[in-house]
Amino acid sequence: MRTAADRYVALSGGVGGAKLSLGLAQLLQDRLTVIVNTGDDFEHLGLYISPDLDTALYTLAGRVNVEQGWGLAGETWSFMRRLRELGGPDWFNLGDGDLATHVWRTRRLAGGDTLTAVCQELARRGSIAAGVLPMSDDRVRTMLETDAGTLAFQDYFVREQCRPRVRRIRFEGAADAKPTSQVLQALADPALRGIVLCPSNPWLSVDPILAVAGLRPALRAAGVPIVAVSPIIAGKAVKGPAAKIMAELGMAADSRSIARYYAGLVDGLLIDREDAALAPDMPLPVKVTETFMQTLDDRMALARTCLAFCAELAAAAAGAARGSLGAGPAP
Amino acid sequence: MRTAADRYVALSGGVGGAKLSLGLAQLLQDRLTVIVNTGDDFEHLGLYISPDLDTALYTLAGRVNVEQGWGLAGETWSFMRRLRELGGPDWFNLGDGDLATHVWRTRRLAGGDTLTAVCQELARRGSIAAGVLPMSDDRVRTMLETDAGTLAFQDYFVREQCRPRVRRIRFEGAADAKPTSQVLQALADPALRGIVLCPSNPWLSVDPILAVAGLRPALRAAGVPIVAVSPIIAGKAVKGPAAKIMAELGMAADSRSIARYYAGLVDGLLIDREDAALAPDMPLPVKVTETFMQTLDDRMALARTCLAFCAELAAAAAGAARGSLGAGPAP
Numbered sequence: 001m002r003t004a005a006d007r008y009v010a011l012s013g014g015v016g017g018a019k020l021s022l023g024l025a026q027l028l029q030d031r032l033t034v035i036v037n038t039g040d041d042f043e044h045l046g047l048y049i050s051p052d053l054d055t056a057l058y059t060l061a062g063r064v065n066v067e068q069g070w071g072l073a074g075e076t077w078s079f080m081r082r083l084r085e086l087g088g089p090d091w092f093n094l095g096d097g098d099l100a101t102h103v104w105r106t107r108r109l110a111g112g113d114t115l116t117a118v119c120q121e122l123a124r125r126g127s128i129a130a131g132v133l134p135m136s137d138d139r140v141r142t143m144l145e146t147d148a149g150t151l152a153f154q155d156y157f158v159r160e161q162c163r164p165r166v167r168r169i170r171f172e173g174a175a176d177a178k179p180t181s182q183v184l185q186a187l188a189d190p191a192l193r194g195i196v197l198c199p200s201n202p203w204l205s206v207d208p209i210l211a212v213a214g215l216r217p218a219l220r221a222a223g224v225p226i227v228a229v230s231p232i233i234a235g236k237a238v239k240g241p242a243a244k245i246m247a248e249l250g251m252a253a254d255s256r257s258i259a260r261y262y263a264g265l266v267d268g269l270l271i272d273r274e275d276a277a278l279a280p281d282m283p284l285p286v287k288v289t290e291t292f293m294q295t296l297d298d299r300m301a302l303a304r305t306c307l308a309f310c311a312e313l314a315a316a317a318a319g320a321a322r323g324s325l326g327a328g329p330a331p
Numbered sequence: 332m333r334t335a336a337d338r339y340v341a342l343s344g345g346v347g348g349a350k351l352s353l354g355l356a357q358l359l360q361d362r363l364t365v366i367v368n369t370g371d372d373f374e375h376l377g378l379y380i381s382p383d384l385d386t387a388l389y390t391l392a393g394r395v396n397v398e399q400g401w402g403l404a405g406e407t408w409s410f411m412r413r414l415r416e417l418g419g420p421d422w423f424n425l426g427d428g429d430l431a432t433h434v435w436r437t438r439r440l441a442g443g444d445t446l447t448a449v450c451q452e453l454a455r456r457g458s459i460a461a462g463v464l465p466m467s468d469d470r471v472r473t474m475l476e477t478d479a480g481t482l483a484f485q486d487y488f489v490r491e492q493c494r495p496r497v498r499r500i501r502f503e504g505a506a507d508a509k510p511t512s513q514v515l516q517a518l519a520d521p522a523l524r525g526i527v528l529c530p531s532n533p534w535l536s537v538d539p540i541l542a543v544a545g546l547r548p549a550l551r552a553a554g555v556p557i558v559a560v561s562p563i564i565a566g567k568a569v570k571g572p573a574a575k576i577m578a579e580l581g582m583a584a585d586s587r588s589i590a591r592y593y594a595g596l597v598d599g600l601l602i603d604r605e606d607a608a609l610a611p612d613m614p615l616p617v618k619v620t621e622t623f624m625q626t627l628d629d630r631m632a633l634a635r636t637c638l639a640f641c642a643e644l645a646a647a648a649a650g651a652a653r654g655s656l657g658a659g660p661a662p
Contacts, residue, residue, distance in 0.1 A: 045434050046377065046434065046441065072413070075409065076409045076427055078406065078426070078427035078428040079410070079428060079430050080431075082429070082430075083431040085431075085456060086456055088435045088438075095409070096407060096430075097412065098413070099410050099427075100409075100413035100419065103377065107376055107419075125416060125418065
């Protein structure tokens with residue numbers, strides 16, 4: 001049975017992950033910690049830009065542009081217009097208000113603050129109750145080997161619009177990166193009851209988190225159910241290039257491939273009702289539910305199902321443990 | 332007699348200087364070179380900001396916010412609003428479009444371009460026919476010794492709103508700074524017919540230019556009339572702290588003090604009609620005219636008077652030279 005003290009951790013990339021994080025945050029408030037991918041971070045125009053962290057922070061602060069899923073609501077675009085006039089690089093859209101986040105963060109980092117500290121202050125100023133943490137304060141960069149050469153994540157994702165064929169994905173720096181003490185603390189919390197892998201792209205958004213040296217063992221050592229939400233519905237990604245990349249990496253673009261990919265780490269997979277037919281033939285426990293999130297209610301409903309699934313899996317594990325000890329029902 | 336090839340140089344600070352520069356540019360097009368004060372330049376939020384250069388460039392490109400005299404017309408302010416939310420330093424207003432200029436220039440400078448090269452590209456992109464040049468590519472910083480301690484220019488001017496009492500003004504780096512080859516070339520041009528010191532603050536905006544090692548001799552070596560427009564009308568500065576600073580430095584705040592200050596460098600001073608009574612008792616030739624510029628016509632009229640005054644002074648000097656040679660009227 002869940003109690004008011006039960007805590008959860010979510011692993012999240014950008015837009016899709018932030019949607020479920022918001023649902024979880026509505027239910028859990030300060031009992032949620034979101035660990036966010038920073039493999040997409042990059043330096044652009046002299047600014048340190050952390051797209052997934054900002055999407056998480058703007059979303060949880062209720063400030064995100066809901067239509068596009070990223071950036072600030074009510075944004076203006078004078079900076080980009082003028083940058084274009086100057087012949088500056090205009091392939092990465094930076095809203096005027098958003099720019100203050102980047103300029104401010106860049107100054108703070110240059111002054112010696114950690115990304116975690118900066119992120120925590122952004123969360124505080126956004127009145128976000130949940131913890132929002134970068135996966136590491138060390139530099140990790142998602143690099144894609146493609147038929148158009150090796151591309152840094154944003155070059156692939158934004159500048160090249162995911163057109164190049166992906167052959168391999170690497171996480172530069174991951175082997176030398178450490179999870180932060182805040183991340184390890186969240187995972188080692190005795191009140192932790194479950195870990196949710198948001199419906200982010202497993203290869204581009206979740207893998208960089210898992211690639212941070214020591215993070216995968218820390219997830220397993222937490223000893224709580226780990227559930228993932230499949231980002232694929234009926235053979236298509238809700239957003240982004242997941243299905244395209246799966247095909248390029250030689251997988252069928254369906255939730256069964258997601259299950260196989262996560263098997264060994266994840267204890268249960270949530271898949272969409274549209275994929276219910278795949279459920280019987282899965283390498284791990286599956287929960288069929290509505291995973292497409294349009295409204296805040298959708299986000300909260302999926303969050304609730306994730307937490308319930310964690311509780312079920314924990315109960316099943318406890319039962320199995322009792323079974324293996326030959327114990328009967330509790331007195 | 333002026334010909335179509337005659338060239339002129341203007342020395343300019345910010346708003347007031349840019350107004351007259353625009354008038355001169357309307358008359359002269361590419362036969363004008365404006366040498367701009369960079370003693371006000373500073374690094375803020377990691378950005379290289381050059382307020383006087385930008386005011387000159389925006390004004391000459393017809394892009395300036397005419398009401399405030401600086402910044403871009405039609406500017407938005409989302410960056411500042413968000414920066415304030417983040418508790419960032421908000422004492423220096425940076426418009427959203429303006430910010431692109433700073434970010435772009437900062438990147439170009441970091442990449443090894445000179446301030447002159449960056450400025451020339453900004454002028455080109457703004458379709459400015461006139462030359463717009465920083466006084467130097469070397470770092471010069473206007474520092475004010477005040478009753479509130481030593482203040483960098485923008486700290487005094489913007490953050491402290493010129494409230495502290497000024498005791499002394501220094502130009503850090505000026506002794507080691509060099510005028511650029513472009514500045515020296517403009518002053519050595521055989522087609523040069525006059526140099527105009529715009530109605531900028533002599534102590535804060537013109538002196539830093541004159542302080543650049545070698546620049547004052549280059550002005551005199553040009554061998555053409557140098558005229559200045561007094562920034563004081565009826566004991567008041569049109570804009571800014573000129574009158575206040577004059578009082579603090581022990582001068583009467585009037586055009587006679589301006590004349591005394593510029594004597595030795597300047598061959599003629601343009602003063603406002605309101606100060607006509609001061610004209611008889613001046614240490615140098617004076618032209619009484621309308622110096623208060625509200626419309627573009629005002630700017631052009633004052634520019635025309637400056638050029639005519641240069642021609643008069645040149646003719647008088649030529650006459651004096653003939654006189655000293657005992658020559659009669661030309662045949």
